[in-house]
Amino acid sequence: MTDATTMLAPPPVDDEPAIAERIAKSVSCADGKVLGLDEFHRWFAACAERNYTAVERVPLDELTGWATHPVTGNIVHDSGKFFTVEGLDVRLPDAAVPSWTQPIINQPEIGILGILVKEFDGVLHCLMQAKVEPGNRNGVQLSPTVQATRSNYTRVHQGKPVPYLEYFRDRSDDRRVVADVRQSEQGSWFHHKRNRNMIIEVSSEVEVLDGFCWLSLGQVHALLHEEDVVNMDARTVLSCLPFAGAPDSSRMRDLLAWITEARTRNDVYADRIPLNEVTGWQRDGTSIRHESGKFFNVIGVDVRAGGREVRRWCQPMIEPIGIGVVGMLVKRIDGVLHCLMHARVEPGYVDVVELAPTVQCTPENYTVLPAAAHPPFLGEILGAGPARIKYDNLLSEEGGRFHHALNRYVAVETGIDVPPEQFQEYRWVSLPQLTDLLRHSHYVNIQARSIVACLHSLQGTANR
Amino acid sequence: MTDATTMLAPPPVDDEPAIAERIAKSVSCADGKVLGLDEFHRWFAACAERNYTAVERVPLDELTGWATHPVTGNIVHDSGKFFTVEGLDVRLPDAAVPSWTQPIINQPEIGILGILVKEFDGVLHCLMQAKVEPGNRNGVQLSPTVQATRSNYTRVHQGKPVPYLEYFRDRSDDRRVVADVRQSEQGSWFHHKRNRNMIIEVSSEVEVLDGFCWLSLGQVHALLHEEDVVNMDARTVLSCLPFAGAPDSSRMRDLLAWITEARTRNDVYADRIPLNEVTGWQRDGTSIRHESGKFFNVIGVDVRAGGREVRRWCQPMIEPIGIGVVGMLVKRIDGVLHCLMHARVEPGYVDVVELAPTVQCTPENYTVLPAAAHPPFLGEILGAGPARIKYDNLLSEEGGRFHHALNRYVAVETGIDVPPEQFQEYRWVSLPQLTDLLRHSHYVNIQARSIVACLHSLQGTANR
Numbered sequence: 001m002t003d004a005t006t007m008l009a010p011p012p013v014d015d016e017p018a019i020a021e022r023i024a025k026s027v028s029c030a031d032g033k034v035l036g037l038d039e040f041h042r043w044f045a046a047c048a049e050r051n052y053t054a055v056e057r058v059p060l061d062e063l064t065g066w067a068t069h070p071v072t073g074n075i076v077h078d079s080g081k082f083f084t085v086e087g088l089d090v091r092l093p094d095a096a097v098p099s100w101t102q103p104i105i106n107q108p109e110i111g112i113l114g115i116l117v118k119e120f121d122g123v124l125h126c127l128m129q130a131k132v133e134p135g136n137r138n139g140v141q142l143s144p145t146v147q148a149t150r151s152n153y154t155r156v157h158q159g160k161p162v163p164y165l166e167y168f169r170d171r172s173d174d175r176r177v178v179a180d181v182r183q184s185e186q187g188s189w190f191h192h193k194r195n196r197n198m199i200i201e202v203s204s205e206v207e208v209l210d211g212f213c214w215l216s217l218g219q220v221h222a223l224l225h226e227e228d229v230v231n232m233d234a235r236t237v238l239s240c241l242p243f244a245g246a247p248d249s250s251r252m253r254d255l256l257a258w259i260t261e262a263r264t265r266n267d268v269y270a271d272r273i274p275l276n277e278v279t280g281w282q283r284d285g286t287s288i289r290h291e292s293g294k295f296f297n298v299i300g301v302d303v304r305a306g307g308r309e310v311r312r313w314c315q316p317m318i319e320p321i322g323i324g325v326v327g328m329l330v331k332r333i334d335g336v337l338h339c340l341m342h343a344r345v346e347p348g349y350v351d352v353v354e355l356a357p358t359v360q361c362t363p364e365n366y367t368v369l370p371a372a373a374h375p376p377f378l379g380e381i382l383g384a385g386p387a388r389i390k391y392d393n394l395l396s397e398e399g400g401r402f403h404h405a406l407n408r409y410v411a412v413e414t415g416i417d418v419p420p421e422q423f424q425e426y427r428w429v430s431l432p433q434l435t436d437l438l439r440h441s442h443y444v445n446i447q448a449r450s451i452v453a454c455l456h457s458l459q460g461t462a463n464r
Numbered sequence: 465m466t467d468a469t470t471m472l473a474p475p476p477v478d479d480e481p482a483i484a485e486r487i488a489k490s491v492s493c494a495d496g497k498v499l500g501l502d503e504f505h506r507w508f509a510a511c512a513e514r515n516y517t518a519v520e521r522v523p524l525d526e527l528t529g530w531a532t533h534p535v536t537g538n539i540v541h542d543s544g545k546f547f548t549v550e551g552l553d554v555r556l557p558d559a560a561v562p563s564w565t566q567p568i569i570n571q572p573e574i575g576i577l578g579i580l581v582k583e584f585d586g587v588l589h590c591l592m593q594a595k596v597e598p599g600n601r602n603g604v605q606l607s608p609t610v611q612a613t614r615s616n617y618t619r620v621h622q623g624k625p626v627p628y629l630e631y632f633r634d635r636s637d638d639r640r641v642v643a644d645v646r647q648s649e650q651g652s653w654f655h656h657k658r659n660r661n662m663i664i665e666v667s668s669e670v671e672v673l674d675g676f677c678w679l680s681l682g683q684v685h686a687l688l689h690e691e692d693v694v695n696m697d698a699r700t701v702l703s704c705l706p707f708a709g710a711p712d713s714s715r716m717r718d719l720l721a722w723i724t725e726a727r728t729r730n731d732v733y734a735d736r737i738p739l740n741e742v743t744g745w746q747r748d749g750t751s752i753r754h755e756s757g758k759f760f761n762v763i764g765v766d767v768r769a770g771g772r773e774v775r776r777w778c779q780p781m782i783e784p785i786g787i788g789v790v791g792m793l794v795k796r797i798d799g800v801l802h803c804l805m806h807a808r809v810e811p812g813y814v815d816v817v818e819l820a821p822t823v824q825c826t827p828e829n830y831t832v833l834p835a836a837a838h839p840p841f842l843g844e845i846l847g848a849g850p851a852r853i854k855y856d857n858l859l860s861e862e863g864g865r866f867h868h869a870l871n872r873y874v875a876v877e878t879g880i881d882v883p884p885e886q887f888q889e890y891r892w893v894s895l896p897q898l899t900d901l902l903r904h905s906h907y908v909n910i911q912a913r914s915i916v917a918c919l920h921s922l923q924g925t926a927n928r
Contacts, residue, residue: 019714110728180721182728196728242717250483253706256903257644264574264646264660350814351905439720440904441815 019178020244026124026217027456033121034214037222044229047130047211048140051307055134055403060300061285063314073276073283075298075316081151083107083401085288085298085316087278088191090347091269096372101278103288103298104348105318105401106191110182111149113233114168114198117178118206118214125214127164127206128234133399134303135317137406141231141399142223145212163209167200174204179240182441183449184354186397187346189296189318191272194350194441195233197240211307217241221457225393228406232398232450239449242439243456245336245432252436258427259443262343263352270347292368296320299403317403320362323394324407326447327359327381329414330390330455331428337455338428340377340418344445354445355429355437376423384412391454397446409451431455483642484708490588490681491920497585498678501686508693511594511675512604515771519598519867524764525749527778537740537747539762539780545615547571547865549752549762549780551742552655554811555733560836565742567752567762568812569782569865570655574646575613577697578632578662581642582670582678589678591628591670592698597863598767599781601870605695605863606687609676627673631664638668643704646905647913648818650861651810653760653782655736658814658905659697661704675771681705685921689857692870696862696914703913706903707920709800709896716900722891723907726807727816734811756832760784763867781867784826787858788871790911791823791845793878794854794919795892801919802892804841804882808909818909819893819901840887848876855918861910873915895919 031037061068065078075085088104116127131143148162153169167175178199185193208214215223220238223229275283282289288298297319305311329340344356361375390411397405418426434452437443444452495501525532529542539549552568580591595607612626617633631639642663649657672678679687684702687693739747746753752762761783768776793804808820825839854875861869882890898916901907908916 177718177721179717180724182724196724242713246713249710253643253903254641257641260644260646260660439717 019242022119022124023217023241024244025122027221028218029123029216030218030222032125032214032216032219033123034125037219040213040215040219043213044130044140044142051130051132051140051211052305053132053134053136053139054304054306056302058300058302058314059286060283060288060298060316063300063316064302065314066300066316069274072274074274079151081109082149082315085275086191087273087275088347089269089271089273089277091267092345092347093267094265095345096370101273101280102295102347103275103278103281104191104272105189105193106272107149107193107401109150111152111195112146112165112168112198113144113195113237114146114164114200115234115237116145116164116167116206117199117201118203120214123216124201125216126220127208127212128215128220130211130213131231132305132307133231134301134305134315135399135401135403135405136231136396137404138228141396142220142229142234143231144234144237147233163212164206167202168198174202176201179237179242179439181240181439183236183240183438183444183446184349184442185446186402187348187354187445189348189402191270191348192350193348195236197237199237199241224454224457225391227394228396230395232396232446235395235450235453236446238453238456239444240438241435241456243431243435245430245435247430247432247436251430252433255427255429255433259343259353259355262425266345266352268345268347268349268352294321294362294365294368301403318401318405319403320405322362322364324362324405325359325378325381326357326407326409326451327378328357328411328448328451328455329377329380329416330411331414333428333430336430336432338430339434339448339452339455340414340426341429341434341448343425343427346445349442349445351442355434355443355448356445357448357451358426360445360447376426380414380416381410381412384414388413390458391451393454395450407447409454411451411455483706486583486588487681487705488708489586491685492682493587493680494682494686496589496678496680496683497587498589501683504677504679504683507677508594508604508606515594515596515604515675516769517596517598517600517603518768518770520766522764522766522778523750524747524752524762524780527764527780528766529778530764530780533738536738538738543615545573546613546779549739550655551737551739552811553733553735553737553741555731556809556811557731558729559809560834565737565744566759566811567739567742567745568655568736569653569657570736571613571657571865573614575659576610576617576629576632576662577608577659577701578610578628578664579698579701580609580628580631580670581663581665582667584678587680588665589680590684591672591676592679592684594675594677595695596769596771597695598765598769598779599863599865599867599869600695600860601868602692605860606684606693606698607695608698608701611697627676628670631666632662638666640665643701643706643903645704645903647700647704647902647908647910648813648906649910650866651812651818651909653812653866655734655812656814657812659700661701663701663705688918688921689855691858692860694859696860696910699859699914699917700910702917702920703908704902705920707895707899709894709899711894711896711900715894716897719891719893719897723807723817723819726889730809730816732809732811732813732816758785758826758829758832765867782865782869783867784869786826786828788826788869789823789842789845790821790871790873790915791842792821792875792912792915792919793841793844793880794875795878797892797894800894800896802894803898803912803916803919804878804890805893805898805912807889807891810909813906813909815906819898819907819912820909821912821915822890824909824911840890844878844880845874845876848878852877854922855915857918859914871911873918875915875919
């Protein structure tokens, strides 16, 4: 037998710090090398004028191209593709609300959310898109280069090809992967939904099509501070950037053990059921509503989208009731920004628990829920004065499935103590630890990814 | 707004290298500080004499405590706990065998596989157990400190308490987590089965009960070279040790992107169905067999286990047909040992694909499968001469569910080239990369974890 010890020599030099440095350089490039922010705003306003959607509510029973299955009551597209609205039977034996049923979107296809990046004058820029979605209250939002379901890019709806898709589907010598990880989406509204979050760097020339522009990370970060400009898909992809700061690996081990413990402690049974077996929800031909009037409605819309190509389609959408609060308590520990993460169960998650922001709720829903279900720390967040508020903005969830789904995203610096024995579902997690977790699926939920992207944006705004 | 840049200072000093060094020290401690290997063998033989199982085959329909559900045909324990034998309907649209149905074990409970470690004379030792399982062909095998389903430790079967369980369930100042991660088990026989793999270090005194002993990692590694001594549960826990060698992070990023790609490329639909809707399998009152006579049987056993406490119970088991081959091609790249991993789909996995050894098959099954389903590289492994064979041993799978499930585990050094364009499902992955992946669930399958544990054992045998 040969000397096996020599088989375990250290690996060669790593180029990861180089990427992290280049990301930091782009973050600190406040006004870009291609298009200044003033110019961007004129361009964006012009895009908004050229691209519009007219969204009209129509009864669920009258959605062209969609049908209600005669046996299950599920709402299904005639092609069998896109997504279906089904029922979910949820049991959480140890929770304050131990069981319920609800409508849920089942979209098994894994789509691509991709941002193409390229250096200009030695600074990385992102190819961003001014994209209109039917659920956006303001029409156009800043979106990733590519935002496509598999039905989109295999062209089930016979539309034009998805621009720039080839950069994310085909490998070539002029491209390198900066990030490529499937991440979950809203576990209260989707069953096992995942999208592939990709960042691809290209070194060769790229043609800039109408509706696209190159922005530095510093510029995108500035736009994250404007109301409802950067869409959810862009935010989740941005959160997956390999920012600097390797986490302490023994603390990482303790964090992973805490997640394992939370996933073992919580029993979740979430079974898909026919939509017509859902109880507590009222369905007429027009919509599906919870009998309390809270949570969300399932509605139908007829969409006319204009721009270079006029398209018209109908689809069901989820319309949340009320504006949500996504609140993160933050604190410096040994100089490093930490977030108070919540190991949160949502019925649509693939793996029981994901790390959520400290608070993620729609306050008015709690009027119909038991007191034990009320979120801790909500008062600490809503009661914070301006000096403690590090970030505060209204942002939308995905406009392709959700109708006017608005959340107030807020980060509040706190001095409170969170004793682990009292709050076993909560834990201080550093930004570098979150960056490390975000290399993998199923750890950090979509709302947390949004606010993490916003927290990274604070780096460029130190002097504001 | 305060200066957010200072929030991102580097974290404090890491103690991870210290743990890796202490593991290496224990690996190089060939004969332990507590019990020499000769003494161990005498002790182990004495345990085997005191602890026995008498396993008698009984018809499935006559299993005391189990019943066949009148509607579904599922085989269910009277308590509703432990596990059930159900059916699975599998569709893999792009695979050589695109669809089939099969019996499968559904065991949603997450059990604990835990090894307690403690320093003696400055060297870490593992508290190992001589444990008998009904499916073991040789009675007693070397097992983790704790090996318990939740039904075990919540005492559904009214047995005695599980010894040492408190070290894995309760935190205290004299204990620290070395590893704690849920890992999958056989995805061809289990639906979404996961166990919690835990390694806990204790600093206080520990009473050594009958049937337990302290061994250094060097000793456990030596025993991994003896035929069928170290059981599957011990091997999977050992594979999760945080061995030395941080992987290159840009290569890690490429590896994760390749896994994302494999998980996106493969569509897997695996739906639980009633056992009596499974086709191609013959069920009489005695057993369930595939009509080809291949793959596996579901059988019933009546077990009498003796030792300090005599217990008797009946249960269904899976009895594989034939001896499997678990083969890993290995190669040094830049001096580091790499394994040729296979991104393998198994229907019972939670997340589509896990990394499997180069070859994992029962050769005789392929007489009834299409040629395209035959495993590549099997010839390279079975045809290797002794100089290229780095590890070669017969080891068992879990004796609690599987009856005489034997695999030949073999690692072969190779010089062959594996062009990625020709073998997109295969990739060279270094041992440090596998160690890094093993901090997380759903990446490295049970067979690969076994052989990874064996490859680590080569470190201590350099001079053999």
